[in-house]
Amino acid sequence: MAPMEQDCVGLLVIVAVNVAVKFTESIALDVKYAMEVSGWWYSPDRVLCAEKWLLGALEYEVYCGCSPWYWMRYGNGPRTSGAEQEASHLEDLLVQVMLLDYRFIGERPSVQALVAIYTAGMILGVEKEEIKRRCQRLGCDVDTDVDEKLGRGCELVMKIVGEEEFGGLRLGQIYMEETMCMVSRRASEWARGKCFV
Secondary structure, three states, X not given: OOHHHHHHHHHHHHHHHHHHHHHOOOOOOOHHHHHXXXXXXXXXXXXXXXXXXXXXXXXXXXXXXXXXHHHHHHHHOOOOOHHHHHHHHHHHHHHHHHHHOHHHXXXXXXXXXXXXXXXXXXXXXXOHHHHHHHHHHOOOOOOHHHHHHHHHHHHHHHHHHOOHHHHOHHHHHHOOOHHXXXXXXXXXXXXHHOOOO
C-alpha cells in the first residue's frame, strides 16, 4: 500500500470510530484524542473535514443498533449474586414494558436503560446514592434535571406495570418463565403499593 493510501485509511479509521462513538450515544471523542492516537499525524481541521466528508458520503444515514440491554450490560458488569440477578430480571422486564408502550416512543435507548436501572433500584430498595453511582457508570451525570427525568420515567413505567390486567392474562402470555413471573408480580405489587395507579 502506498504511503498516501495508508494515510487516508488511517484517517478514515479514526473518523469512523469517532462517528460510531457519537451515534451510540457515548461521549464524543475530542479531536485532540484522535490526533494523539494517530501520532499527531493529522491536524484538527483535517480530522473534522474527513468526518464531514464521511457523514456526507453516508448522506447522514447512520443507524445505531444499540438497544437498552447494551447499555444495561455496559453499566452493570457481570451479575453474580441472587439480588443482582433479580435486579437484572427486573430491568429486563421494565425495558420490555417501555419498548411496548407508545409513551416511550422516541426515547433514546440509553434513557430507557437508565429509567429501568433507576426503577429496579427503587423497587428493590437500593439506596439512591448507589442507584446514582450505577447511572454514572453509564456515563450519565445525575444532576437535578436528570434525577427528575428518571423519576418521571419511573412513575410512567410503574403506572403501566401497576395496571390490573398487567398481572393477569397479559402477564401469563408474555412471561412463561417462573423468575420473570415473580419479578413482574413484585414490580406490579410495588407499583400498586406506591399508588402509581
